[in-house]
Amino acid sequence: MSEPYLKIYNGQIITPYRIISPGTVLIKGDTIAEIKQGDIEVPGAVEIDAGGKYIAPGFIDLHVHGGGGHDFMDGNEAAFLHIAETHSRYGTTAMMPTTLTSEKEGLLHTLKLYELAKESNKKGAQFLGMHLEGPYFAMNQRGAQDPRYIRDPDPLEYKEILSKTNSISRWSAAPELKGGLAFGQYLKSKGILAALAHTDAIYEEALEAFENGYTLATHLYSAMSGVTRRNAFRYAGVIESAFLIDEMDVEIIADGIHLPSPLLKLVYKIKGADKIALITDAMRAAGMPPGESVLGNIDTGLKVIVEDGVAKLPDRSSFAGSVATADRLVRTMIQLADVSLIDAIRMITSTPARIMGVGDKKGSLLAGKDADIVIFDRDINIEMTIIKGSIIYKRAAGL
Numbered sequence: 001m002s003e004p005y006l007k008i009y010n011g012q013i014i015t016p017y018r019i020i021s022p023g024t025v026l027i028k029g030d031t032i033a034e035i036k037q038g039d040i041e042v043p044g045a046v047e048i049d050a051g052g053k054y055i056a057p058g059f060i061d062l063h064v065h066g067g068g069g070h071d072f073m074d075g076n077e078a079a080f081l082h083i084a085e086t087h088s089r090y091g092t093t094a095m096m097p098t099t100l101t102s103e104k105e106g107l108l109h110t111l112k113l114y115e116l117a118k119e120s121n122k123k124g125a126q127f128l129g130m131h132l133e134g135p136y137f138a139m140n141q142r143g144a145q146d147p148r149y150i151r152d153p154d155p156l157e158y159k160e161i162l163s164k165t166n167s168i169s170r171w172s173a174a175p176e177l178k179g180g181l182a183f184g185q186y187l188k189s190k191g192i193l194a195a196l197a198h199t200d201a202i203y204e205e206a207l208e209a210f211e212n213g214y215t216l217a218t219h220l221y222s223a224m225s226g227v228t229r230r231n232a233f234r235y236a237g238v239i240e241s242a243f244l245i246d247e248m249d250v251e252i253i254a255d256g257i258h259l260p261s262p263l264l265k266l267v268y269k270i271k272g273a274d275k276i277a278l279i280t281d282a283m284r285a286a287g288m289p290p291g292e293s294v295l296g297n298i299d300t301g302l303k304v305i306v307e308d309g310v311a312k313l314p315d316r317s318s319f320a321g322s323v324a325t326a327d328r329l330v331r332t333m334i335q336l337a338d339v340s341l342i343d344a345i346r347m348i349t350s351t352p353a354r355i356m357g358v359g360d361k362k363g364s365l366l367a368g369k370d371a372d373i374v375i376f377d378r379d380i381n382i383e384m385t386i387i388k389g390s391i392i393y394k395r396a397a398g399l
């Protein structure tokens with residue numbers, strides 16, 4: 001006997017081009033079978049009445065460290081599964097687990113756990129490959145990354161890591177370091193996205209980096225150079241480079257705190273919805289109540305405080321990570337950056353899918369694509385999350 005169809009009707013369906021209202025999404029197995037204005041008569045289908053709410057592609061988070069009290073660097077497989085489950089309640093259907101700067105052994109161990117967790121992850125957001133954030137960073141732009149582990153790109157080290165795994169999809173580094181361009185070229189040759197991060201590069205270096213594989217700017221504005229002066233002469237930094245190089249993609253922590261309203265508006269005005277990915281960059285306290293928490297590994301990480309919707313160093317001198325969830329990013333862009341719902345959704349669905357090269361299967365509601373779907377109300381409260389055709393989350397007292 002073949003599986004019944006899953007039919008979601010009476011919703012406002014957000015496609016890349018318009019909102020179909022009322023519309024019906026028909027799912028067969030793990031794939032979208034049909035999208036249609038009005039209703040589709042399907043005898044025997046399992047039916048969900050969307051109650052006039054929005055039906056969008058599942059959210060894709062390209063940069064996330066943790067949530068629900070866990071961090072990907074905790075050193076156990078359960079952490080991966082808990083984080084994936086936590087973020088799925090906020091609409092994320094696919095994510096890139098992200099590391100912090102660490103010793104080689106710590107990275108290799110985390111990669112091994114990733115491979116185990118990818119197999120057993122049935123109740124949370126899917127894993128799109130690992131994102132290594134560091135350790136090849138400019139010391140000057142380390143932010144909350146542990147300085148003990150920061151170093152220049154080491155070909156022996158990164159070639160060894162890459163020879164042991166196929167699970168790395170993205171690697172963030174500072175391209176101006178000694179060996180930084182060769183590193184970018186090597187990543188590109190392996191089909192891995194290189195991203196400019198924690199970097200002090202000036203425009204000339206950023207452009208060269210772009211030509212050598214660094215096509216994405218990691219958390220734009222955070223831990224990167226802007227305009228600097230050297231002996232009275234001004235130099236453009238990575239921020240200006242990301243604006244000036246049209247083809248460069250950028251990601252932003254759109255929690256409304258890391259970047260205030262005018263900067264969100266500025267990035268959107270210059271780069272547009274097709275070049276911006278919204279990311280949470282969330283640490284373990286995402287989806288948890290405020291109070292004390294730890295950035296990085298639960299035993300060896302840094303003590304931080306979560307208040308005002310963000311993690312801070314204990315002396316409150318600096319942010320120490322975001323506690324955002326994907327729904328909040330969409331809400332923030334609409335409320336603080338005056339972005340339309342369609343564009344806000346685009347920046348967390350089709351744009352990140354295209355950046356990571358999975359746009360043929362994910363990121364938009366079209367027949368033939370993966371049935372990764374999220375249903376939410378006008379305030380972006382998540383009602384239901386569907387991953388590859390399975391209902392993973394349903395809000396209590398919801399639909």
Ligand SMILES: [Zn+2]
Pocket residue numbers: 063065098133281
């Ligand atoms: Zn990060």
